[in-house]
Amino acid sequence: xxxxxxxxxxxxxxxxxxxxxxxxxxxxxxxxxxxxxxxxxxxxxxxxxxxxxxxxxxxxxxxxxxxxxxxxxxxxxxxxxxxxxxxxxxx
Amino acid sequence: xxxxxxxxxxxxxxxxxxxxxxxxxxxxxxxxxxxxxxxxxxxxxxxxxxxxxxxxxxxxxxxxxxxxxxxxxxxxxxxxxxxxxxxxxxx
DNA sequence: CCAATATATCGAAACATTTCAATATTTAAA
DNA sequence: TTTAAATATTGAAATGTTTCGATATATTGG
Numbered sequence: 001x002x003x004x005x006x007x008x009x010x011x012x013x014x015x016x017x018x019x020x021x022x023x024x025x026x027x028x029x030x031x032x033x034x035x036x037x038x039x040x041x042x043x044x045x046x047x048x049x050x051x052x053x054x055x056x057x058x059x060x061x062x063x064x065x066x067x068x069x070x071x072x073x074x075x076x077x078x079x080x081x082x083x084x085x086x087x088x089x090x091x
Numbered sequence: 092x093x094x095x096x097x098x099x100x101x102x103x104x105x106x107x108x109x110x111x112x113x114x115x116x117x118x119x120x121x122x123x124x125x126x127x128x129x130x131x132x133x134x135x136x137x138x139x140x141x142x143x144x145x146x147x148x149x150x151x152x153x154x155x156x157x158x159x160x161x162x163x164x165x166x167x168x169x170x171x172x173x174x175x176x177x178x179x180x181x182x
Numbered sequence: 183c184c185a186a187t188a189t190a191t192c193g194a195a196a197c198a199t200t201t202c203a204a205t206a207t208t209t210a211a212a
Numbered sequence: 213t214t215t216a217a218a219t220a221t222t223g224a225a226a227t228g229t230t231t232c233g234a235t236a237t238a239t240t241g242g
Binding site: 004 | 095097099102104106107111114116121170173174177179180181182
């Protein structure tokens with residue numbers, strides 16, 4: 001992971017609503033539907049869409065179409081790469 | 092670490108100049124002087140001061156006064172806590 | 183104490199992000 | 213194939229961030 005990618009992921013992680021989204025993966029199964037995310041986020045639909053886009057653009061979430069719904073899974077590989085970058089900072 | 096703290100650290104990590112600062116710790120010894128940071132950052136002095144403040148406010152850097160200079164060390168404990176939060180996201 | 187050096191703060195311009203209403207697009211069901 | 217549901221895009225207001233010149237504060241050496 002290069003520093004530009006690291007920066008982008010950090011930015012994606014620097015918003016309370018997006019943290020709520022990511023934490024939902026901890027509590028629930030390994031995938032979440034767009035509508036479930038929308039329900040847990042006291043925000044208008046375009047705002048939810050915007051936040052999901054940030055997370056997808058940072059590769060933290062992997063989107064998958066399922067009929068007319070959208071399903072997201074957490075990209076653990078990217079999280080691991082991000083963690084590796086952080087560990088490298090320590091020398 | 093709570094999510095508010097996680098958010099703040101993520102924001103501190105989401106800027107290219109601040110990443111350059113943190114990466115300098117990898118290359119050099121375990122502490123850096125304000126002036127060394129300033130020298131490696133093609134930015135005006137108030138901007139450097141601003142970025143260092145973000146990093147200190149997020150507890151990523153620990154400042155220490157040494158006469159009329161300022162010395163910073165990387166806070167590895169906070170980095171570890173941040174990493175632990177990330178790992179917890181994966182379940 | 184005075185002058186010089188190191189760092190911080192202020193205030194404003196430039197830029198980026200968040201939010202939502204309105205609207206568009208896609209897809210499945212009727 | 214029309215309609216309803218799910219999601220995305222646009223455009224604009226509100227807010228936050230970055231940057232720097234000017235200036236303030238602290239510290240040390242002379």
